[in-house]
Amino acid sequence: xxxxxxxxxxxxxxxxxxxxxxxxxxxxxxxxxxxxxxxxxxxxxxxxxxxxxxxxxxxxxxxxxxxxxxxxxxxxxxxxxxxxxxxxxxxxxxxxxxxxxxxxxxxxxxxxxxxxxxxxxxxxxxxxxxxxxxxxxxxxxxxxxxxxxxxxxxxxxxxxxxxxxxxxxxxxxxxxxxxxxxxxxxxxxxxxxxxxxxxxxxxxxxxxxxxxxxxxxxxxxxxxxxxxxxxxxxxxxxxxxxxxxxxxxxxxxxxxxxxxxxxxxxxxxxxxxxxxxxxxxxxxx
Amino acid sequence: xxxxxxxxxxxxxxxxxxxxxxxxxxxxxxxxxxxxxxxxxxxxxxxxxxxxxxxxxxxxxxxxxxxxxxxxxxxxxxxxxxxxxxxxxxxxxxxxxxxxxxxxxxxxxxxxxxxxxxxxxxxxxxxxxxxxxxxxxxxxxxxxxxxxxxxxxxxxxxxxxxxxxxxxxxxxxxxxxxxxxxxxxxxxxxxxxxxxxxxxxxxxxxxxxxxxxxxxxxxxxxxxxxxxxxxxxxxxxxxxxxxxxxxxxxxxxxxxxxxxxxxxxx
Amino acid sequence: xxxxxxxxxxxxxxxxxxxxxxxxxxxxxxxxxxxxxxxxxxxxxxxxxxxxxxxxxxxxxxxxxxxxxxxxxxxxxxxxxxxxxxxxxxxxxxxxxxxxxxxxxxxxxxxxxxxxxxxxxxxxxxxxxxxxxxxxxxxxxxxxxxxxxxxxxxx
Numbered sequence: 220x221x222x223x224x225x226x227x228x229x230x231x232x233x234x235x236x237x238x239x240x241x242x243x244x245x246x247x248x249x250x251x252x253x254x255x256x257x258x259x260x261x262x263x264x265x266x267x268x269x270x271x272x273x274x275x276x277x278x279x280x281x282x283x284x285x286x287x288x289x290x291x292x293x294x295x296x297x298x299x300x301x302x303x304x305x306x307x308x309x310x311x312x313x314x315x316x317x318x319x320x321x322x323x324x325x326x327x328x329x330x331x332x333x334x335x336x337x338x339x340x341x342x343x344x345x346x347x348x349x350x351x352x353x354x355x356x357x358x359x360x361x362x363x364x365x366x367x368x369x370x371x372x373x374x375x376x377x378x379x380x381x382x383x384x385x386x387x388x389x390x391x392x393x394x395x396x397x398x399x400x401x402x403x404x405x406x407x408x409x410x411x412x413x414x415x416x417x418x419x420x421x422x423x424x425x426x427x428x429x430x431x432x433x434x435x436x437x438x439x440x441x442x443x444x445x446x447x448x449x450x451x452x453x454x455x456x457x458x459x460x461x462x463x464x465x466x467x468x469x470x471x472x473x474x475x476x477x478x479x480x481x482x483x484x485x486x487x488x489x490x491x492x493x494x495x496x497x498x499x500x501x502x503x504x
Numbered sequence: 505x506x507x508x509x510x511x512x513x514x515x516x517x518x519x520x521x522x523x524x525x526x527x528x529x530x531x532x533x534x535x536x537x538x539x540x541x542x543x544x545x546x547x548x549x550x551x552x553x554x555x556x557x558x559x560x561x562x563x564x565x566x567x568x569x570x571x572x573x574x575x576x577x578x579x580x581x582x583x584x585x586x587x588x589x590x591x592x593x594x595x596x597x598x599x600x601x602x603x604x605x606x607x608x609x610x611x612x613x614x615x616x617x618x619x620x621x622x623x624x625x626x627x628x629x630x631x632x633x634x635x636x637x638x639x640x641x642x643x644x645x646x647x648x649x650x651x652x653x654x655x656x657x658x659x660x661x662x663x664x665x666x667x668x669x670x671x672x673x674x675x676x677x678x679x680x681x682x683x684x685x686x687x688x689x690x691x692x693x694x695x696x697x698x699x700x701x702x703x704x705x706x707x708x709x710x711x712x713x714x715x716x717x718x719x720x721x722x723x724x725x726x727x728x729x730x731x732x733x734x735x736x737x738x739x740x741x742x743x744x745x746x747x748x749x750x751x752x753x754x755x756x757x758x759x760x761x762x763x764x765x766x767x768x769x770x
Numbered sequence: 771x772x773x774x775x776x777x778x779x780x781x782x783x784x785x786x787x788x789x790x791x792x793x794x795x796x797x798x799x800x801x802x803x804x805x806x807x808x809x810x811x812x813x814x815x816x817x818x819x820x821x822x823x824x825x826x827x828x829x830x831x832x833x834x835x836x837x838x839x840x841x842x843x844x845x846x847x848x849x850x851x852x853x854x855x856x857x858x859x860x861x862x863x864x865x866x867x868x869x870x871x872x873x874x875x876x877x878x879x880x881x882x883x884x885x886x887x888x889x890x891x892x893x894x895x896x897x898x899x900x901x902x903x904x905x906x907x908x909x910x911x912x913x914x915x916x917x918x919x920x921x922x923x924x925x
Contacts, residue, residue, distance in 0.1 A: 275683055298689065306687040313677075314684040316709035318919045326706065330689030362713075362920055376688060513833065537838055580885055587888040616886045623884075627838045636832055643828075659776055663825045666776075667783035671829075674781075674788045701909045704805060708789075708913055709920075712812075715785045716924060719777040727773050 220286050220383050220416055222249040222272070227281035229267055241267040243440040245281070249416055249433070256427035256448070257420045259437030260462055265420050268437065269386050272418070274300035286383065302331055305382030309389045311373035312366065320346070320364070320372055321357040327380040345379035346372070348409050350401070367398040371405070378409060385409070386418040391426075399423075406430070428452060428466040428487035436463070449485040468492040513573070513631040520748050521563035521633045526642030528749045532756050533630045539763045540619055540626070548766045549615075552622050555759050556629070563633045573628035574621065581617050588613035640664045641743060658733070666722070674715060681710050778818035779825065785809065786826025787833060806830065807902055808909035810848065810869040813856035815917055815924050820856055824849040839884045840877075847876035862914055866906035874899030 229242040242264050249255055259265050270276040271283055274290055274297050282291045290300045308314070317323035324345055328338040346353045349371040356364070361372055374390065387406065391399040403426055410417040410430075421427055427434060427448060434451040436444035438461050444451055452458070452465045455473055464470070472486040472495070480499065486492050521529075536552070543549060560570060574581070594608035631639070644661030651657045682692070685706045692703055789806035806826075812819035827848040831841035847869075854868035878895030881887045887894055917924075 270683065273687055275686060298691065301687060301689055304687075306684075308680060308684045308687070311684065313714060314681055314688075314706075314710055316706050316713075316916070318916060326685075326690075327688040330691070360920060362923060380689065533838055577885075580887060584886055584888055591888065616888075620885060623839070630838070631832060636829075639832055660821065660825060663776060663780040663783055663821060664829060666780035667787060667825060667829055670781060670784040671787055671791075671833075674784050675791070678788060678792065698908060702912070704808075704909055705913055705916060708808065708909075709916055711788075712785060712809075712917065713920070713923060715781040716778065719781040720774065722781075723774040723777040726777070731773060 220251045222286075222384065222416065223282075223284040224248070224272075225282050225284075227268070227271060227283065228279045229264075229271065229276065230279045233279065240440050242271070242278070245437075245440075245442045247435060247442060247445055249418075251416070252414055253416055253432045254410055254430050255416070255418045256431035256434045257418060257437060258422070258424070258427060258434065258463060262439075263437040264440040265437050266388065267440075269306060269388055269418070269420065272384065272386060273304045273306040275306070298331075302380065303382060304384040304386065305377040305380050307374055307377050307385070307387045307390060309392050310370075311377075311390075312361075312369035314376075315361040315369060315373055317361065319358050320361050323361050324372060324376045324379050327376050331380060341379045341381065342375075345375040348378055348405070348412060349375045350405055350408075351375075367394060367401070370394070370398075370402065374402075374405075378413075381413070382415065384416045384418065385413070386420075388420045389422065390419070391421070391423065403430070424452065424464055424466040425468070425488070428469070436461070448487050452487060453484060513569075513628065514635050515565045515569050515632045517564055517633065519563045519565075519633070520751075521559055521629070523748060524752055525743055525745055525749045526634055526638040527645050527743065528745075528752050529630055529634055530639070530642050530646060532752060533626055535756055535760070536626045537623055539760060540623055542763055542767055543619070545766060546615070546618075548763055549618050549622060551759060551762045551766070552626075555755065556622065556625055558755070559629055563629065565629070565632050569632060570625055570628055573624055573632075577620070577624060581620055584620065585613045585617045588616055636668050637665065640668065641739075641741075645743060658737070670715075670718065673718070674711065677714050678707065678711055681707050681714075775818050778816060779820075779822035782809070782812060782816075782819050782822030783824075783826035783829060786823055787829045790826075790830040791833065804901070804905055805909060807869060807873075807905035808913055810851055810855060810906055811865050811910040811914040811917075813852045814859035814862065814865045814914055815921060817856055820849070820852040823852045839880055843876050843880040843884075844873070847872045850876075862918070863911070865914060866910045869906050870899050870902040873902045 225246050227242050227245040228240075230238060230240050232238045245264075245268065257265055257268070267276065271278055271291075272285070274295075278291055282289055284290070285300070285303060288295070288300075315323050317326065321342055324342045325338050328341045333341065342357075343353050346356065351368065351371055356368070356372070361369060364372065370390070374387075378385070390406065391402050394402065406417065406419070407430055419427065419430065431448055434444070434446060434448050435442055436451060436458075443461070444454070444457070448466075452469045455465050455469075458465055465473070466487050468486055468489050468491060471492055472482045475482045475496075482495055482499065486495055536555070540552060543552065560567070589605055589609050590603050592606055592609035592612055594606035596604050596606050597610065598605040634642075640661055643664070644657050647655055647657035647660065685703075686692070690703045690706055692700060692707075786806050786809050789809060790804060793805040809819075809826075810823060812823065824845055827845040828841060831844060851869035851872035854872070855865050858864045858868065874895045878898045879891065881898065882889075882891045882894045889897075
C-alpha cells in the first residue's frame with residue numbers, strides 16, 4: 220500500500236473571475252503503513268489535497284496513484300477509490316442521520332455492497348475500535364449520545380469501510396482535553412490494528428510529533444516541507460514565519476538551549492523532555 | 505461545485521431603476537403583468553415592448569442577463585408555439601405532410617409566445633434590479649395593511665430576511681454533508697430515481713437537523729438582545745418615495761392608458 | 771409570535787430555498803420534479819413549517835428565474851398544502867397528499883391560464899400532480915418516517 224502524488228495542481232473556478240489556485244505542483248510519496256501528519260494554515264490547501272486523495276475532486280493537472288492505481292485517470296471506478304480511502308471530515312458528527320447507531324455505522328459498508336452478515340460484523344468491530352460498548356449503544360439514536368460519543372460513532376462509520384488509507388481532518392476539533400486525548404489514543408490504536416496508512420491533519424503539533432512518521436507542511440497551495448517530525452520541528456524559525464508552532468516540548472527545549480543549556484536536539488515529546496532535563500539535572504549534581 | 509452558484513438574480517447597479525422604491529417596482533410589475541392579459545392586439549404588445557425597452561435601457565442591466573431569464577422556460581415557449589401552430593383550425597396557409605399551419609394558428613402561436621416572453625422579461629427586471637432584501641422590505645410594507653386581517657406582516661418579512669441570510673450558510677453545510685456522505689460511498693449521480701431518492705435522505709436529514717440547531721441558537725441570541733417582535737421596531741434604511749418613483753408611476757400610467765385605449769378601439 | 775417559532779420557520783424556509791437552488795435545472799424547468807417539495811412533509815413535525823415552507827417558496831421564486839405568477843400561485847399552493855399536511859399529521863401516509871393536490875390544481879391552473887400551455891386543463895394539473903407525487907412520496911415519505919424517529923429534536 221503506497222501513495223504517489225505527482226505535480227498535483229488544482230484551480231478553483233477555472234476561467235471565471237474568482238479563479239484561485241488551491242494546489243500548486245504538489246508532489247510526495249507515502250509508504251506502506253506510514254502515519255503522516257499534514258500541517259499548514261487555513262487556506263494552505265490541506266482540505267483540497269485531502270479531497271483529491273479520496274477522489275472527491277479531480278485535479279486540474281497531475282496524478283494521484285494509490286496502490287498502483289492511478290485514481291485520477293479518466294474512466295476510473297470512483298466507488299472503488301472511495302472504498303480504499305476513508306475520509307473523516309471536520310465535525311463528522313454532523314453527518315449522522317440514521318435511526319440507530321448500528322444503522323448509521325452500517326451506511327458505509329452497505330454502500331460498498333457487502334452482505335448483511337459481513338456488514339454487521341464490520342459494524343461491531345468498528346464500534347469496538349472506537350472504544351464504545353457495542354451492545355450498549357447499537358440500538359440508541361445517534362442523537363442521544365454525547366458530543367464526544369457522536370464523534371466516535373461518526374469515525375466508526377468510516378472505519379467500518381476498512382479503508383487502506385484513513386484520512387482524518389482535525390478529528391479533535393472542539394473537544395475538551397480528555398476527549399481529545401481519548402480520540403488520539405483511539406486513532407493510534409486503529410492505525411496499529413488495521414495496519415493502514417493514516418493521514419492526520421491537525422494544528423496540534425504535539426499530536427503530530429507523537430504519532431507521525433512523516434510530516435508534510437503546506438503553505439499557499441505548495442508543499443514547502445517534507446520530512447520526519449524531528450527534521451521539520453527543528454526548523455523553528457521557518458515554521459514561525461509561516462505562522463506555525465512547534466510542539467510544546469520542542470519549544471521548551473529550544474528556549475533552554477537559547478539560554479545556554481546543553482539540551483539535545485530532536486526533543487519532540489514531553490517524555491523526551493522530561494528524560495533529558497532529568498539527566499541534565501542529574502549531571503549537574 | 506457549489507462555489508459556482510450565483511445567488512439569485514440580482515445584478516449589481518446604481519441606475520434609476522435600481523434606486524426606485526421596491527414597493528413601486530413590485531406594484532408596477534404586477535400591473536404590467538395584469539395589463540399584458542388585458543391586451544388583445546400586437547399594438548398593445550408593441551407598447552409593452554417599448555416600456556420594457558425603456559426600463560431595461562435605464563437599468564443598464566446587460567441584455568444577456570435579461571435573456572438568461574428566458575432559458576428555463578424556453579421549452580414551454582417552444583411547446584406552446586408548436587402546438588398552437590399546428591393544432592388550431594382555420595384558413596390553411598401551409599401543408600406539410602399531414603400537418604397544417606393555419607392563419608389563426610400562426611397568429612395565436614405568435615401572440616401567446618410574445619405574451620409569455622414579455623411576461624417573463626417583465627418579472628426578470630424586477631429581480632435583476634432589486635436586491636432580495638429590498639424586495640423583502642417592499643413585500644413587508646405592502647402587506648402591512650393586511651395585518652389588520654391577521655396577516656403577520658412583520659414576522660413573515662423577518663422570516664424572509666433571516667432565511668436569506670442563512671442560505672449561503674446552509675449551502676456550505678450541504679456541500680460538506682454531501683462530500684462526507686460521498687466519502688462513505690453514497691452515490692447521487694447514477695441510478696434510477698428511486699435509488700437517487702434514497703441517497704438524498706442522508707443529506708436532507710443532517711441538513712434539516714443542522715438548520716434546526718441554528719434556529720435554536722439564533723432564537724436565544726435574538727432574545728438575549730431584547731427582540732420582542734415587530735411593534736415599535738425601527739429600521740436603518742427607511743423607504744422613501746422620491747421623484748424617480750413619481751416618474752415610474754407616470755410611465756406606468758401612460759402605458760395603462762394606451763392599453764385601455766387599444767382595448768376599446770381596436 | 772414566539773421567537774423560536776419564527777426562527778424555526780425562517781430556517782425551514784432557508785432549507786427549502788437551498789434544496790430548490792441545488793436541484794437547479796430540475797426545479798425551475800418544465801418538469802416540476804422538485805426535490806425541495808419533499809420537504810412539504812415537514813408540517814407533520816412542526817407547525818413552524820407552515821409559514822416556513824410558504825416563505826421558502828416565495829424566496830425560491832425570488833432567487834429563481836420564474837415569474838411573479840409562480841411566486842404567487844406556487845407559494846399560495848404551498849401554504850394551503852402545508853396547512854392541510856399539518857392537519858393530517860397523525861396519519862403519516864396522508865401527509866404528502868395535500869401538496870400533490872394543491873400544487874396540481876393551483877400550479878396546473880396557472881400553467882393553463884397564465885402560460886397558456888396548450889393542453890387541456892386536466893392534463894396540466896395531472897402533469898404537475900405527477901411531478902409532485904414523485905417528490906412527495908418517493909423522497910418525502912421516507913424522509914418523514916426517518917425524521918419522526920428523531921422528533922424529540924424538533925420540539
